[in-house]
Amino acid sequence: MKKRTKFAILASVAVVVVTLGVVVGLFASGILNDPKGAFSDGNGSPTSTAVTVSLEPGVTPNPTEAWTLEPGATETPTPSPTIDPFITLQQQADLSSMHDIVNILVIGIDGDEYRESSDWGGKKEWHSDVMLVLAVNFDQMKVDMISLPRDTYANIPGVDGIYKLNASLNCGGGYVNKDGTINYAAFEKVCQSAEWMLGGIPVDYYYAVNMDTVKALVNAVGGIDYEIEGYFDIGGRFYEPGLQHMDGQAVLDYMRVRKKSKNTVKWSISTADSNRVNRQKEMLKALLIKMKNDNLITTIPDIVQSFSGSLFTNCTLEQTASLAVFAYQLDTANITMRTMGGSSASLLAWNFVFTNQTDRVNMIKEIYGVSVGKEEKYTKQYAQYTWGTMLEDVYLELCKPLTKYVGDLIAADDLLPEFTPEPSPSPTAVPSDSPSTAPDTTAEPTLEATPEAVNPKIYTTQETPGVRKYGEEMRKLWTDYNTCLEELAELRKTADKEAKKARNGSSNSLSSVSTKYLDKLTELQDKAIALGKAFGYEKSKFYNTCYPTDNYKSNSLWALNYWDDKKINEVNVDFN
Numbered sequence: 001m002k003k004r005t006k007f008a009i010l011a012s013v014a015v016v017v018v019t020l021g022v023v024v025g026l027f028a029s030g031i032l033n034d035p036k037g038a039f040s041d042g043n044g045s046p047t048s049t050a051v052t053v054s055l056e057p058g059v060t061p062n063p064t065e066a067w068t069l070e071p072g073a074t075e076t077p078t079p080s081p082t083i084d085p086f087i088t089l090q091q092q093a094d095l096s097s098m099h100d101i102v103n104i105l106v107i108g109i110d111g112d113e114y115r116e117s118s119d120w121g122g123k124k125e126w127h128s129d130v131m132l133v134l135a136v137n138f139d140q141m142k143v144d145m146i147s148l149p150r151d152t153y154a155n156i157p158g159v160d161g162i163y164k165l166n167a168s169l170n171c172g173g174g175y176v177n178k179d180g181t182i183n184y185a186a187f188e189k190v191c192q193s194a195e196w197m198l199g200g201i202p203v204d205y206y207y208a209v210n211m212d213t214v215k216a217l218v219n220a221v222g223g224i225d226y227e228i229e230g231y232f233d234i235g236g237r238f239y240e241p242g243l244q245h246m247d248g249q250a251v252l253d254y255m256r257v258r259k260k261s262k263n264t265v266k267w268s269i270s271t272a273d274s275n276r277v278n279r280q281k282e283m284l285k286a287l288l289i290k291m292k293n294d295n296l297i298t299t300i301p302d303i304v305q306s307f308s309g310s311l312f313t314n315c316t317l318e319q320t321a322s323l324a325v326f327a328y329q330l331d332t333a334n335i336t337m338r339t340m341g342g343s344s345a346s347l348l349a350w351n352f353v354f355t356n357q358t359d360r361v362n363m364i365k366e367i368y369g370v371s372v373g374k375e376e377k378y379t380k381q382y383a384q385y386t387w388g389t390m391l392e393d394v395y396l397e398l399c400k401p402l403t404k405y406v407g408d409l410i411a412a413d414d415l416l417p418e419f420t421p422e423p424s425p426s427p428t429a430v431p432s433d434s435p436s437t438a439p440d441t442t443a444e445p446t447l448e449a450t451p452e453a454v455n456p457k458i459y460t461t462q463e464t465p466g467v468r469k470y471g472e473e474m475r476k477l478w479t480d481y482n483t484c485l486e487e488l489a490e491l492r493k494t495a496d497k498e499a500k501k502a503r504n505g506s507s508n509s510l511s512s513v514s515t516k517y518l519d520k521l522t523e524l525q526d527k528a529i530a531l532g533k534a535f536g537y538e539k540s541k542f543y544n545t546c547y548p549t550d551n552y553k554s555n556s557l558w559a560l561n562y563w564d565d566k567k568i569n570e571v572n573v574d575f576n
Contacts, residue, residue: 038322039102039205100139101368103201104315104323105194106132107187107208109175125574126176126210128169128190133203135367136326142334144367148197149341153352153378157192161569162348162386162562168193170573182312197340197355199364199372205315213310214255215248223247224290226283232257255283338363345380348387349560350575354380376502384514385499390568391521392492394560398542399485399528406535409470410478416468477534481527488524491517525558 108130131148150166159171169175172189176182187208194203218224227243234253246254313320340363342356357374364372376382495517501508532542543556562568563575 038316038319100137102136102138102205103194103198103203104134104136105191105203105206106130106134107169107190107206108132109169109208109210125170125174127164127166127573127575129166131165131168131190131194133194133198136323138326140334141326141330142336143330144336144338146198146363146367147337147339147341148194149339149353151344151351151353152197152340152342153348153354153383154193155196155375155378156189157196158189159570161571163569163573164350164352164575165193165197167571167573167575171571184312184314187312187314197360198368199361199370201364201368201370201372205319206313207315208312210310211252213307214252216307216310218246218248218251218287221287221290221294224251224283224286226251226254226286228254251283338367343380347380347383349562352383354378354383374505376505379502381511381514382499382502384518385495385510388495388514388517388521389492390560390562391518392488394558395521395524395528398557399524401541402528402532402537403482403485405537406478406481406531409535410475413468413470418468474534477527477531481524481531484520484524484527488517488520491520 107128109126110129127150129150131150133144133146133148135144135146137143148165150164152165154163154165154168156163156165156168156171163171168190169186172186173183174186187206190208191203191206195201223245225243226246228239228241228246230241232239232254234257237249237253239250239253315323340355340360342354342359344351344353346352347354355375355378357376357379361372361374364370377386491513495510495513498508498510498513502510529542531537532539542558563572566572
């Protein structure tokens with residue numbers, strides 16, 4: 001059974017989908033004019049009619065004004081051969097006023113036809129693995145493409161818990177409803193999460209697609225001629241360098257590949273997302289050129305059908321057409337690729353991306369001219385503090401019975417006298433039969449070493465009744481354990497103070513304190529395990545099977561699977 005491969009089409013790939021999608025609207029509607037008015041109600045407010053573009057049989061959009069073209073529809077606008085279709089576009093454009101910048105979220109879902117089939121053996125809980133904000137600046141004729149990393153440690157508005165940003169789709173109820181229809185409310189939840197990332201700047205519009213869309217779009221335009229710069233393989237498919245004709249599957253593979261072919265060293269393609277995005281951007285340019293050079297007006301039905309069941313949006317037909325107009329007027333030099341990223345770390349039992357809040361604030365200011373605050377609670381150092389408080393609750397609860405168990409043993413042992421070994425008899429010299437050999441009375445006697453003779457203070461016996469069983473070595477384990485508990489309590493107080501400063505935006509040392517805090521928790525775990533082993537503590541109270549021999553503690557009561565706890569995570573999301 002094939003393993004699930006993560007959907008990794010980042011910024012430019014999503015733009016390919018939207019660009020092709022809006023061009024469909026361009027030709028289908030016959031609109032070409034100043035496009036910026038399509039996104040306003042005339043009073044400067046964005047229009048958002050929750051319109052759905054759905055070509056999937058059986059899916060009925062809720063809004064009455066929805067743009068719906070079902071399979072088999074016969075009404076296809078045909079431009080007059082004597083009239084430039086772009087003039088028709090101008091006549092039908094929505095010219096009402098609008099804001100200078102409109103945000104449109106491209107949502108890429110890691111699902112496709114194969115993963116929906118019975119042959120797929122993996123899970124079927126899809127995530128919003130591509131989230132790309134298109135900040136369309138109509139007045140300045142430019143676009144900022146802001147990629148929001150799927151693994152971002154983020155707040156999902158209206159939902160309690162600790163989540164990656166790509167869980168926003170799931171927190172909105174999931175991609176598909178129980179009856180098999182598309183859940184449009186989930187797309188709105190992804191938009192809300194993007195708004196949170198932007199500090200509250202509205203993201204009113206979206207286009208949501210799955211992996212099949214990319215393949216269908218490229219196939220609908222007849223594929224593309226493109227020069228691949230090196231060998232690569234993905235999914236058992238192998239590609240060679242050079243100019244070649246690429247179908248939808250090849251284009252999708254090219255924009256997803258992370259590494260060079262195992263069978264060649266001729267292509268030093270980087271695994272870095274930045275290099276992959278550059279390849280995607282070049283593919284986008286090639287697709288745009290393809291669409292302009294070929295008369296795609298005659299292939300409108302095929303292009304529209306390629307979206308069946310894989311393109312969903314709340315943009316109206318007029319808004320989509322306006323975006324197409326803008327795209328054709330846009331100089332590709334005015335497209336800026338950005339990523340609202342940060343540092344990756346294994347924390348909170350998952351691998352997260354912790355947004356660089358300084359960079360985030362500066363980016364928003366540069367694009368929108370708006371000053372927003374830092375999300376201090378979603379920095380790495382604050383996440384360390386949060387994780388520490390969660391682990392401390394678990395650890396202290398596990399340690400309570402251990403503390404009582406060993407404490408009772410030590411207390412009872414203290415009532416007994418210390419073991420005092422009897423002095424060993426002095427050696428007696430043995431007379432020699434030979435009168436010519438006199439004994440050397442200056443030499444030290446040689447004795448057989450015994451544990452009590454080497455260091456009687458740590459000698460522990462289980463066989464001498466009426467005396468203490470636990471010597472200095474075992475008592476030191478007990479002392480060190482209690483010292484660790486005291487130090488942890490002091491570190492918690494300090495961490496709480498520094499966390500409060502961080503929340504208030506004040507100067508703080510939470511980064512160093514939270515690191516020490518987590519280290520102390522690890523130390524407590526190690527000391528508790530050592531103490532339990534030494535004093536015969538029941539191992540099942542710590543582990544489901546046995547004490548670990550290394551640092552791998554997955555089969556452990558020390559683990560915190562918070563995603564299964566509704567008191568912490570309101571919605572359970574499967575990230576496996």
